[in-house]
Amino acid sequence: MSLIVFCAKEDEERNVERVWKFNRKNLTLTCLKFPYYEIDLERCTTGSEVMDWIFQIRWKTWLTPNIIFSFLEEFENAFHEIFGTNAQAMCGSGADFFANWKKGKIFER
Numbered sequence: 001m002s003l004i005v006f007c008a009k010e011d012e013e014r015n016v017e018r019v020w021k022f023n024r025k026n027l028t029l030t031c032l033k034f035p036y037y038e039i040d041l042e043r044c045t046t047g048s049e050v051m052d053w054i055f056q057i058r059w060k061t062w063l064t065p066n067i068i069f070s071f072l073e074e075f076e077n078a079f080h081e082i083f084g085t086n087a088q089a090m091c092g093s094g095a096d097f098f099a100n101w102k103k104g105k106i107f108e109r
Contacts, residue, residue, distance in 0.1 A: 019067055020074035024081065027101045029074055034062060041078065041101050046109070047091030050075070 019033045031037040037060075044050045057068060079087040082104050089106055090097050098107045 016069060016073070017066055018074070019070045022074055022078040022081070024078075027082075029071065029078065031067065031071075033067065044075075045099050045101070046096060048096075050087070050090065 020029050020031055022029055027041040029039045029041065039053055044053060054068070054071075057063060057071060076087050079085070079089075079099075082101055083089065083099065083106055084104075085106075090099055096109045098109050099105075100107065
């Protein structure tokens with residue numbers, strides 16, 4: 001069972017509406033509830049940049065717990081699809097890594 005199918009099944013069991021979509025062609029995450037809101041994953045190359053986006057979303061007036069949870073799930077799915085591992089690889093054990101989305105490689109900084 002692929003990670004994406006597994007996560008979709010988990011989402012159904014947790015009654016989570018998936019509101020973010022990964023676009024591999026242009027390396028973005030788009031909020032389907034607010035199609036004008038798109039995150040360029042090439043601007044999410046370090047753990048601190050990802051945290052910045054999480055807090056950018058946090059202060060949106062349209063934020064709900066489902067929207068932030070769905071963002072984290074879809075980011076994890078996209079990361080796994082591109083890099084073949086989970087997103088913790090960016091900052092595991094407090095180390096700082098650089099993720100090159102176009103090359104699909106993670107480098108230690």
